[in-house]
Amino acid sequence: xxxxxxxxxxxxxxFFLGTLMRFAPMVTTxxxxxxxxxxxxxxxxxxxxxxxxxxxxLLTMVxxxxxxxxxLSGGIARDVREGTIQKYLIQPIDQVAYLLMTxxxxxxxxxxxxxxxxxxxxxLCRGFFAGWPGTxxxxxxxxxxxxxxxxxxxxxxxxxxxxFWFLEISSLLFVVMSLNYFLSGHMVPLELMPDGxxxxxxxxxxxxxxxxxxxxxxxxxERPDLAAGLAAQLGWTIGFAVLCRVLYRRGLRRYSAFGG
Amino acid sequence: xxxxLRLYAAFMxxxxxQEMAFRGNFLIRVGTELLWFVxxxxxxxxxYRKTDTVAGWTRWEYMxxxxxxxxxxxxxxxxxxPNFAELAEKVRSGRLDFALAKPVDEQxxxxxxxxxxxxxxxxxxxxxxxxxxxxxxxRLPSLVQCVIFVxxxxxxxxxxxxxxxMLAVTAVWLIRNQHLYEMWFYVNIFARFPPExxxxxxxxxxxxxxxxxxxxxxxxxxxxxTLGRGLLSGWMVAFSLAAAAVLLVVSRLVFRWALQHYRSxxx
Numbered sequence: 169x170x171x172x173x174x175x176x177x178x179x180x181x182x183f184f185l186g187t188l189m190r191f192a193p194m195v196t197t198x199x200x201x202x203x204x205x206x207x208x209x210x211x212x213x214x215x216x217x218x219x220x221x222x223x224x225x226l227l228t229m230v231x232x233x234x235x236x237x238x239x240l241s242g243g244i245a246r247d248v249r250e251g252t253i254q255k256y257l258i259q260p261i262d263q264v265a266y267l268l269m270t271x272x273x274x275x276x277x278x279x280x281x282x283x284x285x286x287x288x289x290x291x292l293c294r295g296f297f298a299g300w301p302g303t304x305x306x307x308x309x310x311x312x313x314x315x316x317x318x319x320x321x322x323x324x325x326x327x328x329x330x331x332f333w334f335l336e337i338s339s340l341l342f343v344v345m346s347l348n349y350f351l352s353g354h355m356v357p358l359e360l361m362p363d364g365x366x367x368x369x370x371x372x373x374x375x376x377x378x379x380x381x382x383x384x385x386x387x388x389x390e391r392p393d394l395a396a397g398l399a400a401q402l403g404w405t406i407g408f409a410v411l412c413r414v415l416y417r418r419g420l421r422r423y424s425a426f427g428g
Numbered sequence: 429x430x431x432x433l434r435l436y437a438a439f440m441x442x443x444x445x446q447e448m449a450f451r452g453n454f455l456i457r458v459g460t461e462l463l464w465f466v467x468x469x470x471x472x473x474x475x476y477r478k479t480d481t482v483a484g485w486t487r488w489e490y491m492x493x494x495x496x497x498x499x500x501x502x503x504x505x506x507x508x509x510p511n512f513a514e515l516a517e518k519v520r521s522g523r524l525d526f527a528l529a530k531p532v533d534e535q536x537x538x539x540x541x542x543x544x545x546x547x548x549x550x551x552x553x554x555x556x557x558x559x560x561x562x563x564x565x566x567r568l569p570s571l572v573q574c575v576i577f578v579x580x581x582x583x584x585x586x587x588x589x590x591x592x593x594m595l596a597v598t599a600v601w602l603i604r605n606q607h608l609y610e611m612w613f614y615v616n617i618f619a620r621f622p623p624e625x626x627x628x629x630x631x632x633x634x635x636x637x638x639x640x641x642x643x644x645x646x647x648x649x650x651x652x653x654t655l656g657r658g659l660l661s662g663w664m665v666a667f668s669l670a671a672a673a674v675l676l677v678v679s680r681l682v683f684r685w686a687l688q689h690y691r692s693x694x695x
Contacts, residue, residue, distance in 0.1 A: 192614055195630065196621055200482070203625040208479035339456040346463050355467070356474050 191289050194229070198222050214359035220386065222296040224357050226289070227382035232354060233282070234313045235320030235377040237271060241344075244328030245337050248423070257420075264325060264416060271321055301387045308394050309385035315401050316381050319373065322408035329412065332419030353379025373404040432536060443543035457546040465553045468494065483624035485657075490622070491561040492656030497620050497648045498554030500581060504588045506548035511539045512592050512608055516599035524690060535683050539593055561656065569655050577655040580665055583672035584619075584647030590675035591615060591642065597686040619644040643671040 205211075205218040216224070244267075247253040256263035301309065327344055331337050349355055351374035358369050358379050369375055380397055383389050389397065447454045472494065476487040485493065515538060518524040527537050562569070569577070595611050618638050623645045626635035638645045646668040653659045 193617055195634070196617055196625075199625045199627070199631050200621055202628075203483040203622075204475055204479055207481040207483065213478045339453075339460060342460050343463060346460070346467055350467050350470070355471055360474055360478065362474070362477065 191229075191285075194225065194289075197225050201225075216357060216359055216388075219296045219298070220388070221357065222293070223298075223386055224382055226293055226296065227385050228354050228378045230286070230385075231313060231316055231378045231381040233278070233286075234275070234381070235316040235352075237320055237324040240267070240271065240321070240324040241328035241341050242338065244325060245331035245341070248329075248331040248419075249336070253423070264412060267325065268321060272317075275317065298387075301385055304391065305384060305387045305389075305394070308398060309381055311398060312376070312381040312384050312401060315398075315405050316377055319401065319405040319408060320377055322405065322412045323373070323377075326408055326412045326415055329415040329419050332415070332422055348374055348377065351375070352377040353382075357383070373401075373408070376401040376404060432532070435532065435536075436540065439541055440543055444545055447545045454546055458549050461547060461550055462553070465498070465550070483622050485622050485624070488561040488564040489656045492558055492565075493622060493648065493652040494620075495554045495557030495561060496581065496652040496655070498550050498557060500554075500584045500588065500619070500648050500651075501616055502547060502550030502554055503585050504592070506544050506551065508539060508589050508592060509547070509609075509612065510542040510544045512596035512612075514542060515539075515596045516608070519599045519690065528687070528690075534687060535593075535680060539589075539596075558655065565656070567656070567658070569658070573654050573658060573660070576660070576665060577651045580646075580654060580668050581651040583668045584651060586672040587643055587647045587668075587675055588615070588619075590672075590679035591644070593679040594682045597683050600686045600690045615642070615644060619648045623649050643668070643675070646671060 201218060201221050205221075211217055244253075247256075253263070256266065300306070327337075327341065330340070334340070351369055351372055353369070353375055358366050358375060361369060376397075380389075380401065384394060384397070472487075472490065475482065476490070480486060482490060515524075518527065518538075524538075528534060530537060592608075592612060592615070595615075596608060618634075623635055623639065626632065626638075626645075635645065646664065650664050650668045653661075654665075
C-alpha cells in the first residue's frame with residue numbers, strides 16, 4: 169500500500185494530466201451524441217435522453233475505474249510462460265490472494281489521487297445529471313461498483329490462467345478486451361442495441377463491469393430489477409472466484425507435470 | 429532519387445520478409461484488426477438505427493468517412509508508426525549513430541525504414557467500406573472528384589506524418605517516449621468524426637484549433653466530403669494541401685534541429 173502510494177506520487181503532475189487526458193475521448197463522445205440526437209425528431213431513444221446518454225458515459229468511466237485491471241491477465245500469462253511464477257510457489261503465500269491485495273492497494277491509492285480530476289470533470293458536466301441519485305440507488309450503485317472490482321479481478325485472473333494451457337495468449341487477450349469493451353456496454357448502452365443482441369448481453373456477466381453500476385447510479389433501474397441485478401452480479405463474482413481457484417489448481421498440476 | 433527508390437523497395441521487401449517469418453502471428457494480427465473494424469461497424473449500425481443523419485451526414489455518406497479514416501490511419505500505421513516507435517529506443521541505446529553515419533538522408537532512413545504490413549490491411553477494409561458505401565449511395569464519382577480524393581487523402585497522410593515526426597523526435601530530449609502510441613490515439617481521435625459535430629461553446633474552439641493549428645480535421649473530412657457527398661470546397665482543398673506542405677517543411681526543420689541536439693549514448 170505504501171509502495172503503491174509512493175509510486176503514484178513520484179509522477180504526480182504526469183498522473184494528473186494523464187487522468188485529465190483520459191477524458192479527451194469523452195469530449196468527442198459528447199459532441200457526437202449531441203449531433204446524433206439533433207439529427208432525429210425524437211428526444212428519447214429507448215427511454216434515454218441525450219443527457220442520460222452523456223451521464224451514462226461519464227459513469228461508465230467510473231465503473232471502468234473499478235472493474236478494469238490493466239496488465240493483470242498479461243502479467244499472469246508472462247509469469248506462467250517465463251517461469252517466474254515459481255517465486256510465488258516457493259513462498260508461503262497464496263498467489264491469487266497476493267495479487268488481489270496488490271490490486272486493491274493500487275486501486276485504493278488510485279481513487280485517492282484520481283478523485284480530484286474526476287471531481288473536476290463531473291462538476292463541469294453537472295448539467296447532464298438530473299441530480300443526486302436516491303439513497304437506495306446510490307447504495308446499490310456503490311455495492312455494484314465494489315463487486316465490479318472483484319468480478320473484473322477474478323475474470324481477468326481466470327483469463328490469464330489460461331496461459332497454463334496455451335502458452336502464448338496475447339492475441340486472445342486482445343480479443344477478450346475488444347469483446348469486453350463491446351459487451352460491457354462501454355461502447356453503447358445496452359438499451360440502444362438491437363433487441364436480439366441486447367437479450368444476449370443481458371445474460372452475460374460483462375454488463376456488470378460497466379453498464380449495470382453506471383445505470384444503477386443513474387437511477388435508471390427499477391428497484392426490483394436492481395435487487396435482481398445485484399444478486400446476479402454477486403453470483404457471477406462468486407462463480408468466477410471459484411473458476412479461478414479451479415483453474416489455478418488444475419493449471420499448477422499441469423505446470424509441475426512439465427517439471428517446472 | 430532512383431537510389432532512394434531502390435532503397436525503399438529494399439525496406440519494403442525486408443519488412444514483408446520479417447512478417448512472413450512469423451506467419452501465424454501475422455494472421456492473428458490481421459484478424460484482430462478485422463475484429464475492431466467489425467466492432468466499429470456495429471457501433472455505427474446502432475446509431476443509424478436511431479437516426480437518419482448525424483450532423484448532416486447520412487448513413488452511407490458517414491460510412492465513406494469511416495472508410496477514408498481507415499485508409500488514412502492504415503497508411504500512417506503501416507508506413508510510419510513502427511519507425512516513430514523505434515526512434516526513442518535508438519536514442520536510448522545509441523544505435524542512432526549508425527543511422528547518422530550512413531550516406532543517406534537521416535529523415536528518410538529514420539522515418540521510413542520499417543513497415544508494418546499487418547496494419548496495412550486496414551487500408552483494404554477502408555477501401556472496401558468506401559466502395560460498398562458508394563454503391564449504397566448509388567454514386568459514381570467523376571474523375572476529377574477521384575483525383576481530388578486521392579490528392580487530399582495523401583495530404584491527410586502527410587499531415588499525420590509531419591505531426592507524428594515532430595512528436596517522435598522529442599525522444600532526443602525525453603529519451604523515453606512510451607506515450608507515443610497514446611499520443612497517436614489522441615491525435616487520431618478527433619479526425620474520426622465529421623467536423624460538423626464540433627459545435628457550441630466547447631466544440632467551436634476545438635474545431636478551430638484542430639483545423640488551423642493542428643489540422644487533423646481536414647485530413648479525413650476533405651477527401652471524404654469530395655468522394656461521398658460530391659461537396660467540393662476549393663478553399664478547403666487548397667487549405668489541406670497548403671497545411672500538408674507547411675507541416676512537411678516545419679517537421680523537417682524540427683527534425684534536423686532536434687538531431688543537432690542529439691548526444692550519442694554509445695561513446
